[in-house]
Amino acid sequence: MTTPLLSVQDLSVAFRQDGRETLAVDRVSFEIAAGETLAIVGESGSGKSVSALSVVKLLPYPAAHHPSGRVLFKGRDLLAADDAALRKVRGNEITMVFQEPMTSLNPLHTIERQIGEILKLHKGLGDTAARARTIELLTEVGIVDPESRLGAYPHQLSGGQRQRVMIAMALANEPDLLIADEPTTALDVTVQAQILKLLKDLQARHGMAILFITHDLGIVERFADRVCVMTGGRVVEAGPTRDVFAAPKHDYTRHLLAAAPRGEPPAADATAPVVMAADDLKVWFPIRRGLMRRTVGHVKAVDGISVAVRAGQTLGIVGESGSGKTTLGLALLRLIGSRGRIAFLGRPIDGLKSAEMRPLRRDIQVVFQDPFGSLSPRMSVADIVGEGLEIHARDVTAAERERRVVAALEEVGLDPAVRFRYPHEFSGGQRQRIAIARAMVLSPKFVMLDEPTSALDMSVQAQVVDLLRALQEKHGLAYLFISHDLKVVKALANDLVVMRAGKVVEAGPAAEVFAAPREAYTRALLAAAFRLEADGRGVATG
CATH class of the missing domain: 3.40.50.300 (P-loop containing nucleotide triphosphate hydrolases)
Structure with missing residues (x-):
């Protein structure tokens, strides 16, 4: 041997x-x-x-x-x-792609500088050669128009785009061994296929070995030699x-x-009150160039979208990385600027200032995509989950607050005894459950869930889906569920919006869209997600 x-x-x-x-x-x-x-x-x-x-x-x-x-x-x-x-x-013979790209990329450096630094340090490339190789790497991992992304900072990229940058950095030196820790966690299904094919092609070309850490057994079955x-x-x-x-x-x-998410969402009720709605919502980011940094155009991240989420129901938002899914959710929560009408429980909130929005924050909660980046490393789990109660429920006694924290942790499948530990002591999946508990402890009316199961293994995904359905049925919660995992969306969403390049490609009752998608892009997403054979009339690109 x-x-x-x-x-x-x-x-x-x-x-x-x-x-x-x-x-x-x-x-x-x-x-x-x-x-x-x-x-x-x-x-x-x-x-x-x-x-x-x-x-x-x-x-x-x-x-x-x-x-x-x-x-x-x-x-x-x-x-x-x-x-x-x-x-x-x-970084030379052995490289790594970490699970959480936002905590691995330097927030103060551009993408070009971070990839170029590796090429200069390990390959001895000059500025011109490093720039050319950086563009080549970004193209290989599926970044569209890579030249325009060289000057971008990590916070200006979507979660999936940040993960692709991490993969480009790891592959820069053509290592002998690549350790990939959940490398496709933040990617939509079509880009997952592209990245896995890229890794296989590079492996065949250079004889690179791959140690692949994942909870996605479907990927393992198609990708790994041994397990x-x-x-x-x-x-x-x-x-x-x-x-x-x-x-x-x-x-x-x-x-x-x-293990896999199963079941169906609670039955839709057309008479249920609309909790969150938007009409002709737009989020345009200016493109500035030249010495005077004049605006020469706009990135239309959300371009004229109208949505409505009813009490006790879930609106699923799907699409590739960079399609504008998360930007739409952040705009609805008034966490970024936008144009267009936004209403919460019938009350217009698009014109409210930060101080005027503060009383509504108890009823409007969010679970972010990157749990480690959204949990304070200096706070214990008890403090993290209970912080919202201290801010929004000041009349609650310390004993009652402790009881609610314990109950919230139990609901998401964590032992309450861990509440005195800190985020770094937990796995990625456990941190995501802590983030969900923090949102649910306030019993909100509207929750934006941005890839809440992306860091979880299959069996825990199923548990979280069951938990979210149970909480929704019990409290009449309205969910905006953003995900690239269409299997999870199918188990939760009453209605579905398919986004691409900031626009709605297809929308309607989720069951109808899954059963008979009208648009080629939707069919391509479903084919990638459920391993169906694409009909050849449309190909998704990332």
Whole structure:
């Protein structure tokens, strides 16, 4: 047998805090050959990401340590390597794509500078060559009109676009091993397919190995050569992907394969009051060029859209990354400027100032796409979830506030005992549940859910969908549900709006749109999401 490129042997990872030690990974072993793809799957908190971060020693040492194990890369134990040796490996021979791009990209640097810095440091390229290679990389990962994006900052890109920039940075040096931690989490289904094809093409061209961390078993089935299934910090099943999917041996593997959002949204009631509505809503961002920074045009992120969300019902907003989905939601919540009429419970709010909007914030809540970026690292879970009560329900006693925090955490499937811990101590999926609890604790009337299940594994997705439906039915909540995961949208949405380039492509009752889409773009999205055969009359591009 040939020597594997990477061999992880009997790896354990423990975390020390307040004199206690918690074992997060327990004697995990796996190997990856050059040119091979190994996927590690499991629920949030199973130890997937911790195992991957251990490969290049990116855990918070000395709080983290390894009671046992070796990580052999090209025969050398990286766990025993010094910082100088690791610096030569990181970003050059081994690169990573992290789960949350907004926390990985420097908010003060342009996209060109961040990618160019890697090319200059590791490849020795000059400014002109680095710029040309940056444009080439952005094109490869599906960024439209990359030249216009070179001067953009991370906050000016959609979540999916930021993730594609991260992938471009990771691929810049043509590494021997790419560790991809949920690399397609923030991407719509058509761009997922493009990115996965890109990774496969680069892998075939350069013999690159890929360690793929994901909760999306559909991607694993199509993408990985072999798979390891983890739970509770241990590998419970491993083998060729085809064999594991065809005949899973472990009960946990069978549980994962059977997990998926199911059910239907509560029945629509045409007589229910309209909670949130917009008429001819526009959000245009100026394009400024030249020495005087004159406006030469506009990016029409939302261009004349009208929507209405009724009590007890869900309006699903779908479309590719950059289509304007999140911008539409932020405009409805008056978190960004817009033109057009916006009404909440029949009251016009488009002209209200910030102070006038403040009393309405209790009834209008949001769950953002990136849970780590929206949770304060300096606050405990109890403080994060309870902060809204302190601001909007000052008459509530401390004991009642504590009771509500506990109840909210239980509703989203978290042990209330964790409320004294901090966000960095949780997995991505657990952080998303904390964000949902923070929104729900105030019993709002309208909730914007921006990709609320994107960071969650399949079984937790199903739990969250069931939770959202139950809360909606109990309290008559109105949801604006933004997602690229059409399977989740199908289980939740009464009505559906399909967006592209800031405009509505198709809209109507969700059941009708899913059953008989009229537009080629909608058919392409559904084909990618449900692995149907496209009819060839239209192709989605990202």
